[in-house]
Amino acid sequence: MSATMRAAVSERYHSVAVRDVPKPAPAEGQVLVRVHAAGVNPYDWHFLRGEPRIMRLQLGFRGPRLLVRGTDLAGVVESAGSRFAVGDRVYGQVEGAFADYVAAPEELLAPMPTNLTFEQAATVPLAATTAWQGLDGVQPGQRVLIHGASGGVGTFAVQIAVALGAEVTGVCSTRNLELVLSLGATRAIDYTTTDVVREPGRYDVVLDLGGRRGPALRKVLAPGGSLLLSSGEGGRWIGPLGRIIGALALGWIGKGTVRALVEKPSRAALAPITAWIEDGAVRPVVDRIYPGLRDAAEAIERVEKGHTAGKVGLTVI
Numbered sequence: 001m002s003a004t005m006r007a008a009v010s011e012r013y014h015s016v017a018v019r020d021v022p023k024p025a026p027a028e029g030q031v032l033v034r035v036h037a038a039g040v041n042p043y044d045w046h047f048l049r050g051e052p053r054i055m056r057l058q059l060g061f062r063g064p065r066l067l068v069r070g071t072d073l074a075g076v077v078e079s080a081g082s083r084f085a086v087g088d089r090v091y092g093q094v095e096g097a098f099a100d101y102v103a104a105p106e107e108l109l110a111p112m113p114t115n116l117t118f119e120q121a122a123t124v125p126l127a128a129t130t131a132w133q134g135l136d137g138v139q140p141g142q143r144v145l146i147h148g149a150s151g152g153v154g155t156f157a158v159q160i161a162v163a164l165g166a167e168v169t170g171v172c173s174t175r176n177l178e179l180v181l182s183l184g185a186t187r188a189i190d191y192t193t194t195d196v197v198r199e200p201g202r203y204d205v206v207l208d209l210g211g212r213r214g215p216a217l218r219k220v221l222a223p224g225g226s227l228l229l230s231s232g233e234g235g236r237w238i239g240p241l242g243r244i245i246g247a248l249a250l251g252w253i254g255k256g257t258v259r260a261l262v263e264k265p266s267r268a269a270l271a272p273i274t275a276w277i278e279d280g281a282v283r284p285v286v287d288r289i290y291p292g293l294r295d296a297a298e299a300i301e302r303v304e305k306g307h308t309a310g311k312v313g314l315t316v317i
Helices: 042-049 053-059 118-122 125-135 152-163 174-182 214-220 241-250 267-279 293-305
Strands: 004-009 017-022 030-040 072-077 089-093 101-105 109-111 143-147 167-172 187-190 203-208 221-229 257-260 286-290 311-315
Touching: 004 293, 017 293, 030 118, 030 125, 030 293, 042 293, 072 101, 072 118, 072 125, 089 118, 089 125, 089 267, 109 267, 118 286, 118 311, 125 152, 125 203, 125 267, 143 152, 143 214, 152 167, 152 174, 152 203, 152 267, 152 311, 167 174, 174 187, 203 214, 214 221, 286 293, 293 311
Parallel strands: 143 167, 143 203, 167 187, 203 221, 221 257, 286 311
Antiparallel strands: 004 017, 030 072, 030 101, 030 311, 072 089, 089 109
16 A cells, blocks of 8 residues: 555645645544545635735744645545444545545544535535534524625525524625525525615624624624624735624624634534435535646635635545
């Protein structure tokens, strides 16, 4: 068996290429996974660019310390652990997913939904977990607003909120209105023609997944409501942090609560998501699947440009 494997490697910022690298050996608590497909997220282009620059305090100043890109994967276990046997189909959020193999902590993996392909499953973990953790606690009959409803996280958020029994309004562009309604939203608002802040509706939970409206969306909160802020875009140095900090500070004033939505990968978070997928209540919306690791740079660029409807993925095997 070869001691090397293919991987999409970033040896410096703004560069990614397929290289032969040492094949990982699983440590205690890990299993070796043969990656069949990987998902692409905004997380990946932020790491590739090293932006916002404040991230380089952790990532490395001259170049990324973690060379292999990718975080979402679906594949087959090749070395048994305490939870998984050889041949098990798994998916999860693990660093270094743009590669033939990953030594994956078992606590970050879950059995793959039986009704998905590897490519579909690979688009699920980060986006669906973010949506679920933002909506955990939503009660039947509550009114939920998803700002950025047609993106990777947004398409999952609409479906999960509906599965929880909420009445969902999605904000998106003109071309994605029908998509958002097809996912179960009661109403879809076109942000190019309508400012949701000026609309009369009030919401118990608001997810700002673009991170751009921030404090303004407090105006649409019902008494006691919650505004959750995802990352979004911002300047090259601190990105959206300034805007989010400002919104959190304003959350001390006026009605409702404001908090940042910070996703935490875990096997436990994937359990309800898997159940919803297998029941047909939730499905991944796939914008495009690229055919191989050699397309990693193009796939990351597509996500970076924005305006994708749902998720982007890569076939690895």
